[in-house]
Amino acid sequence: MKPAPFEYHAPTSLEAALELKAQHGDDGKPLAGGQSLIPAMNFRVAQPSVLIDLNHVPELRHINKPNGAVHIGSMTLQSTAEHDALVAEHTPLLYEAIPNIAHPQIRNRGTVGGSLAHADPASELPVVALALGAKFRAQSAKAERWIEAKDFFAGLFATTLQPDEILTEIAFPTKTPRTGYCFTEVARRHGDYAMAGLAAIVELDANQTISAAKLVYLNVGDGPVDAASAAASLIGKAPDAPAFKEAGRIASQEDMSPYGNVHATPEYQRHLSAVLTERALAKASEGAKAAK
Amino acid sequence: MSQTLPISVTVNGKAVEKSVEPRLLLADFIRHEVGLTGTHVGCEHGVCGACTILFDGKPVRSCIMLAVQANGHEITTVEGLAASEDNMHPIQNAFWEAHGLQCGFCTPGILMTLVPFLEENKDPSEAEVREAISGNLCRCTGYQHIVDATLLAAKKLNEVAE
Ligand code: FES
Numbered sequence A: 001m002k003p004a005p006f007e008y009h010a011p012t013s014l015e016a017a018l019e020l021k022a023q024h025g026d027d028g029k030p031l032a033g034g035q036s037l038i039p040a041m042n043f044r045v046a047q048p049s050v051l052i053d054l055n056h057v058p059e060l061r062h063i064n065k066p067n068g069a070v071h072i073g074s075m076t077l078q079s080t081a082e083h084d085a086l087v088a089e090h091t092p093l094l095y096e097a098i099p100n101i102a103h104p105q106i107r108n109r110g111t112v113g114g115s116l117a118h119a120d121p122a123s124e125l126p127v128v129a130l131a132l133g134a135k136f137r138a139q140s141a142k143a144e145r146w147i148e149a150k151d152f153f154a155g156l157f158a159t160t161l162q163p164d165e166i167l168t169e170i171a172f173p174t175k176t177p178r179t180g181y182c183f184t185e186v187a188r189r190h191g192d193y194a195m196a197g198l199a200a201i202v203e204l205d206a207n208q209t210i211s212a213a214k215l216v217y218l219n220v221g222d223g224p225v226d227a228a229s230a231a232a233s234l235i236g237k238a239p240d241a242p243a244f245k246e247a248g249r250i251a252s253q254e255d256m257s258p259y260g261n262v263h264a265t266p267e268y269q270r271h272l273s274a275v276l277t278e279r280a281l282a283k284a285s286e287g288a289k290a291a292k
Numbered sequence B: 001m002s003q004t005l006p007i008s009v010t011v012n013g014k015a016v017e018k019s020v021e022p023r024l025l026l027a028d029f030i031r032h033e034v035g036l037t038g039t040h041v042g043c044e045h046g047v048c049g050a051c052t053i054l055f056d057g058k059p060v061r062s063c064i065m066l067a068v069q070a071n072g073h074e075i076t077t078v079e080g081l082a083a084s085e086d087n088m089h090p091i092q093n094a095f096w097e098a099h100g101l102q103c104g105f106c107t108p109g110i111l112m113t114l115v116p117f118l119e120e121n122k123d124p125s126e127a128e129v130r131e132a133i134s135g136n137l138c139r140c141t142g143y144q145h146i147v148d149a150t151l152l153a154a155k156k157l158n159e160v161a162e
């Protein structure tokens, strides 16, 4: 058998899951979709002593829109969110990004919360969450708190979740007026890890100049990379090609430090990031013009 | 003594009850415990797609799931496609006619990916087919004949439906 032995628990309520997490702490690894954890266990890179399978916890699977945000239960399948009407209507950036996550077979098991808690810098959802300023609901047997996206990711495969906490829900802010969104990435083969990619958000004021912008990149650092100086360079400018090109230059040369990988050198990742920035900003700006 | 858990899984319409170690992968359960060796394992870490099966009707990779997670669920393997030995599923006939396989190692995973895809996409374009099989690796065919076979299968399925 490939994985090392472990003790297996399949709680059927959130209360029971939180109790198990309190009891086992860091040794108790939550099993969500398993699309990253089980491969790691097959390689024995991960050898958790206790697995807490969250697949039978009904409280963790839902999508609703209470106020100003689409709330997604952490165990919601990526393929469920991909085809959800609320997600499509109110969080266009998330809707555009999900089909880029691996292959359909993976999205049929992989969960929204699992991917976020795994915090792989090459993955799509952390980029979307950081770009939108999503909030993360962390619950323990004793308490609960909401964590801002910028405080949630803590480097390579790391988050600020505490040993007794489980990520139970993520709130993605809904789209805002005069704002356009774009997610784009480039991979060698559709569904593979992207060599570069980003989420872009552009807000225009009544004079059609850029009043707010956000650019967040994947696979070019220890986590989702927020290119703050590139975004700042856009403010007050008209949404045109020279402005986009300059933002791409700043983002790729100053805001990121890609490591490179087997598919792309760091220089190539910078090049792709710059080109994709121009495309994403053009598309997001068109969206902003069209948005009411 | 390691923990074992009783599970009950519907495999190709038949109930299977076994006691398994939690670390047993679903792919190994299907092959070694149920004895259905049509589900192939290539990479065993979720990359090649050879182990694709239907889990409650949806394609998933069985090498990155635990057998205990299939407890109470329905799975379909490639053995569940044909009605009988001499009455293959239209998609199997199409793969046969259009040379959609050479060594056949990738074929079960590709078929199990395409069956639900063709149910949802009656008239797919070549690009859509290529995207649908992007999670399945084939070392032999260069994919062209797989694409041809899939387009032929779509035609056959439409004929059956008419
Ligand atoms: S054997 Fe499961 S994906 Fe390769």
Ligand code: FES
Pocket: B100, B101, B102, B103, B104, B105, B106, B107, B137, B138, B139, B140, B141
């Ligand atoms: S036919 Fe040989 S791997 Fe596809």
